[in-house]
Amino acid sequence: MGSDFTLLLMDKKEGVTSFSSLYPIKKENKGKKVGHAGTLDKFASGLMVVFVGSATRLNPVFSSFGKKYIGKLKFGVETDTLDPEGNVVGESSNIPSKEEIDEILPSFLGRQLQVPPLYSALHVDGKRAYQIARKGEEVDMEPREIEIYSLRALSYESGILEFEASVSKGTYIRSLARDIALKLNSRGHLIALRRTEVGPFTLSDIGKDTFTLLDKTNLFSTVVMDGKKRKLIHNGSGLDSSILSDTDKDKPYCFVRIDDELYGIGEKNHKFKFLTRFQ
Numbered sequence: 001m002g003s004d005f006t007l008l009l010m011d012k013k014e015g016v017t018s019f020s021s022l023y024p025i026k027k028e029n030k031g032k033k034v035g036h037a038g039t040l041d042k043f044a045s046g047l048m049v050v051f052v053g054s055a056t057r058l059n060p061v062f063s064s065f066g067k068k069y070i071g072k073l074k075f076g077v078e079t080d081t082l083d084p085e086g087n088v089v090g091e092s093s094n095i096p097s098k099e100e101i102d103e104i105l106p107s108f109l110g111r112q113l114q115v116p117p118l119y120s121a122l123h124v125d126g127k128r129a130y131q132i133a134r135k136g137e138e139v140d141m142e143p144r145e146i147e148i149y150s151l152r153a154l155s156y157e158s159g160i161l162e163f164e165a166s167v168s169k170g171t172y173i174r175s176l177a178r179d180i181a182l183k184l185n186s187r188g189h190l191i192a193l194r195r196t197e198v199g200p201f202t203l204s205d206i207g208k209d210t211f212t213l214l215d216k217t218n219l220f221s222t223v224v225m226d227g228k229k230r231k232l233i234h235n236g237s238g239l240d241s242s243i244l245s246d247t248d249k250d251k252p253y254c255f256v257r258i259d260d261e262l263y264g265i266g267e268k269n270h271k272f273k274f275l276t277r278f279q
Contacts, residue, residue, distance in 0.1 A: 004032065004052075004053040004054055004276060005052075005053050005054045005055045005210065005265060005275065005276035005278075006029075006051070006052035006053060006055055006210050007049070007050070007051060007052075007055050007058070007210045007213050007214060008025075008050050008052070008210070008213075009047060009048070009049060009050070009201055009203075009205055009206045009207075009208070009213070010025075010047075010048050010050055010206065011045065011046065011047065011048075011203060011206060012040050012044070012045055012046060012047075012048050013045055014042075014043060014044065014045045015042065015043070016042065017042050018036060018039045018040050018048065021048070022034055022036060022050065025050060025052065029052050029053070032052055032053045033051075033052070033053060033054075033056045034050065034051070034052055034056075035050070035051045035056040035059050036048050036049060036050045036051065036059075037049040037051070037059055037062035037063040037065070037198065038062075038063060038065075038067065038195075038198060040193075040195060041083060041174070041193065042085070043083050043084055043085055043190075043192075043193065044192075044193035044194065044195065045193070045194050045195075046069070046193075046194040046195030046196060046203070047195045047196060047197065047198050047201065047202070047203055047206075048195075048198075049062050049198050049201065053276070054275055054276040055210070055275075055276075057267075057275055058253075058275070061219065061252075062198070062199065062217075063169065064169050065169065065198050065199025065200075066149065066166060066167060066168050066169065066199060067166075067167060067169075067171075067195055067197060067198050067199075068164065068165070068166045068167075068195070068196050068197035069164070069165050069167070069173050069193060069194065069195050069196065070154070070162065070163070070164050070193075070194045070196055071162070071163055071165065071173050071176075071177060071190050071192065071193045071194075072160055072161070072162050072163075072190065072191045072192040072193075073160070073161045073162075073163065073177040073180060073181065073188050073189070073190060073191075074159060074160050074188060074189060074190075074191045075092075075095050075096060075159045075160070075161070075181055075184070075186045075187070075188045076091060076092055076093070076094075076095055076159055076186065076187060076188070077090070077091055077092075077187060077188070077189060078090040078091070078178060078181065078187035078188060078189050079189045080118060080119065081117065081118075081119040081174075081189075082117045082119070082174035082175065082177065082178050082189050082190060083174055083189060083190050083191075083193075084189070084190070084191050084192075086119065086189070090187040091187060092181075092185070092186045092187040094184070094185050094186045095159045095186065096184040096185075096186055098153070098156045100184055101153055101156060101161060101180075101184065102153060104180070104183050104184060105151050105152065105153060105163075105180070106151075107183070108148050108151050108176065108179070108180065109148050109149075109150070109151060110147065110148065111145060111146070111147045112145070112146060112147070112148070113143035113144065113145055113146075114143060114144055114145075114146045114171065114172065114175050114176070114179070115141050115142075115143050115144075115175060116141050116144060116172050116175060117141075117172055117174050117175055117178075118139050118141060119134075120141075120172065122141070144170055145170075146167065146168050146169075146170050146171040147167065147168040147171070148165060148166070148167050148168075148171065148176070149166040149167065149168070150164070150165065150166040151163065151164070151165045151166075151176075152164055160191070161180075164196075166197075173190065173193055174189070174190050174193075177189060177190045199217065200216045200217055200218070201213065201216065211255075211262075214253075214255075214265075218251075219251055219252055219253050220251060220253045220254055220255055220265075221246055221247045221248035221249070221251040221253075221254045221255075221268075222246075222247045222254060222255050222257060223243055223245070223246045223247075223254040223255070223256050223257070223266065223268075224243070224244045224245045224246075224256075224257050224258075225239075225242045225243055225244060225256055225257070225258045225263065226242045226243075226244055226258075227258050227259040229241075229242045230258060230259075233258065233263075234277075236274075239271075239272045239273070239274075240271065240272050243272070246268075249268070251268070252267065252268055252269075253265065253266065253267055253268065253275075254266045254267075254268060256274070258279075261279065262278060263277060263278060263279050264276055264277035264278055264279070
């Protein structure tokens with residue numbers, strides 16, 4: 001598949017920002033747009049979906065995918081950033097038992113309102129929330145609707161809970177950790193976080209080619225176009241009338257084939273348009 005349209009997965013390491021982690025890819029693809037779906041905090045690691053070239057047009061779609069994480073919540077101390085890099089803002093001597101944790105975790109399932117962390121990239125009055133917070137100014141974070149699909153404890157030892165959470169777009173695991181601790185009459189913050197899934201993708205999919213990854217989303221059908229109209233198609237005219245067949249008209253994107261060859265990738269909206277062409 002053409003390098004001007006590339007989708008790839010990477011495993012971000014701890015201690016680097018999501019932006020910095022893209023540097024090797026940007027260096028390899030000079031002059032092309034490079035983007036990613038879903039920022040990971042600097043202290044976190046795990047799966048990131050990266051777009052190169054015209055594949056960046058798919059960013060809004062991929063950013064809407066749900067995600068799965070494994071986190072470690074330390075009870076007894078809350079930091080202003082809700083992660084290991086922040087300053088302590090609250091402490092509690094109440095360290096819950098495993099039984100107490102198991103009892104309250106189901107109450108976090110489903111749709112709910114969540115207050116994002118003060119230290120986040122969300123915009124508040126035209127500025128990033130973390131920029132306001134760093135100045136010591138008060139930040140009014142509006143609750144946002146999120147959904148938690150699954151939440152389970154993996155292990156618990158010495159006041160540290162390892163858990164797995166499957167969540168919707170926009171969910172902050174740092175806020176989830178804070179809220180779990182508060183519900184248990186304690187305080188807490190994340191000391192580790194790893195993203196293991198984004199939509200249909202898992203860490204085991206790293207290294208797979210663009211076509212395989214796109215196919216795995218189940219968002220693409222196969223459209224066959226009339227090869228006799230190749231010139232018109234190439235010039236961008238008569239696209240809709242050139243379509244001979246579509247394996248699933250309800251799917252928003254498609255692989256376009258002409259004369260039994262993969263010609264490009266298209267978006268089916270009110271009017272067909274190409275996202276990229278390989279010939």
